[in-house]
Amino acid sequence: MLKRFATSPRDLRRARVVAAAALLATVGSVGVQAEAASPKTPDWHPYVLGPSTPQVAPVDVQTRGSVSHPNTLVKGRGKATTLTTVAGGTPASVLLDFGKDIAGTPNFDVTALEGTPTLSLATAEARKYIRTPAATTVSVAASAGATQVTAASTANLEAGNTITFGTGTNAQTRTITTFDTTARTISFTPALTADLPAQTATSTSPGAPSSDESRGLAGVGGIDTLRPTAAGRVSGTFHGGFRFVLLTLTSPGSISISAAGVDFQAYRATPADYKGWFLSNDDQLNKMWYSGAYTLQLNLKSAGLNGLPDLRIYDGAKRDRSIWTGDLLVQGPTAISTLGDAGAQYVKSSLNVLLGTQRADGAIPGSPDFRKGSSPAGSPLFYSNNYSGYGARAAIDYYRYTGDKDYITSILPALRAELAYNDTFLTTNHLVASNDRDYWQATQTGEVTKYSIDYYILLKEMAWLERQVGSAVTADSHDAKAEAIKQAVNAKLWNPQLGAYGQSSDHPDVLVEDANALALQYGIAPAERRDSVLTALKKLWTPHGAIMGPGLLDPTGHTIEPFGNGMETAGRFTVGDAAGAFDLMRRTWGQMVDKDDPLYTGAFWEFKNNDGGVNRATASLAHGWAASPTVQLTEQVLGVTPVNPGYATWSIKPHTGNLKWAEGTVPTKYGDIAVNWKSTANASKFTLHAETPRNTNGTIAIPVGDTAKVTVNGRTVCDGGSCTAYQGIIKDGYAELAVPGGSYDITVSRR
Structure with a gap:
């Protein structure tokens, strides 16, 4: 998921927004409705994947x-x-x-x-x-002419299946007529044409159900x-x-x-149930947005299902069917931005289950309901220290998107306890050392770059939260500790030979996707290192997505994690590489929305192998942590993100890449934010229309050139590289305007 809250420019931007709101409070209406910037387009309803009937x-x-x-x-x-x-x-x-x-x-x-x-x-x-093909051996030698053999096992046999004795040029393929599970005999037709020695390998196709x-x-x-x-x-x-x-x-x-x-019996969302939506001129990206939303819906457990009274967001539709903290980082924003209040209720209920199993030392379980056995309720699994911190971040996200102050205030002591628990793994070098595993299950040792950055993010999030509902003094302390981590990561874990951050102090020469992606997304990497990191990350790309790192794989054998790839697309959007973000999106998720792919489910997959497939039957092909395109297309392409709780303050900053237009709606507690923008093919003109709740404020950032002219509701506000209204500034290719809520028509004419 993407956020714009972890770096200090946010505070400056918010100050300008508040000042602009006060300045313009007496102006009255800030503009009139004008013709939408996007062209006439097909409705987004056909992209909705939920069934129309129960x-x-x-x-x-x-x-x-x-x-x-x-x-x-x-x-x-x-x-x-x-x-x-x-x-x-x-x-x-x-x-x-x-x-x-x-x-x-x-x-x-x-x-x-x-x-x-x-x-x-x-x-x-x-x-x-x-079907499961059988694999066994001939346990007693058989002679040519035989129509029956004795096997080591008859598991997964079915009459009518083909059975192959031996391999290569000596293989003999027959059709099973009957088999006896007690005697372990297999009858077949036609008869053998050559002797079969004992221990001859056999296999069947297609196998038993x-x-x-x-x-x-x-x-x-x-x-x-x-x-x-x-x-x-x-x-x-x-x-x-x-x-x-x-x-x-x-x-x-x-x-x-x-x-x-x-x-x-999953959450059946028809178009009428969508409170947020997205559409662009790119059919594949549109499919991704709605596939991510549908993945989330398949993971929603209604109250009463399986005897559990509460709402829950599970990680996968068929497996693990448990609440997981890491998955919630993607699922929470997806639920709220697509389903509004209904999605928020699922997030809140899941957080309650999660926090109800917090340990006395402050640790939050990676999953509060994993070990189900014979009980659907399950029991806590304290999966990793890193996942423990994810739980606190998921709760902060809930507040950021909903503005539910009473709830976040009630659980603030629990979040503080979790932060204190995570702090015990901070070394004197201001880095996190934890012989621990993360989302790809393998143990990482030493002072780990990913873990250190994750703790930096948690500190910044908690600092933001403390300033909202807690102590400003505590927030300052968190910011100082986070800054020390940032400096340490850059001083001790940067590898000039890689042109990127190494995996850890134990493995400084191993290039990893996740840590470097997060370094881009959350401002760890200074400006002069960003291009180098972007280049290094491309070394991990395959036609099917980015691998975790050279030689790295999950213990179950897979190498491509959509969860990690989502971190990279987020990082690329954040530093302005929309083209790279779209490229990686298409590699990773394009295959998943292709109806001709044999693994197509309409939903997003848990992982992939280098060849684009999965390596085991229990691989989840509807897994919530893979839904990041839905969040990112809303927040980075449409451009709408929350800055203060519940979108009381918001940011609109589209990353257009090579798209011609995009439009959509984001639900908030104050009312919908609707945006549509259009960019001409030669980038000579850009138009944006925004409808924002009147009792909110925010910033609108539009892509410009150094000499572009920007008009807002017919009034020129920026020209020749400077702005004269809305406290506008031009920075990093954008003109950023601080505005109160209302209706805006913005045109950028590039010379």
């Missing part, structure tokens, strides 16, 4: 075995779909594709049945994980076993996140089904 139908169906009239399950009319399985034959199955991730309870309307049918119901986000949910972490999921006895609706259990449903008739008999669907 009952969701599949969009495609594929079959295996004996299945008649399968398209009835998609079209919703026609003869009933009938699955028939005979003893020893291929179990009949239908694979239902819902086109994108959904969550809820699958159900089927049974019209007729024969025998005592047993159905298995498996769900998966990715089709490749809806499986689930990609991690039941032990989520407390839900796994394969449902259904045994209907009469016509009527048959429902499975709740499944947290899936695109595919595989229904298999595992026993001999037949069953006829007239309809199939899912009772949607």
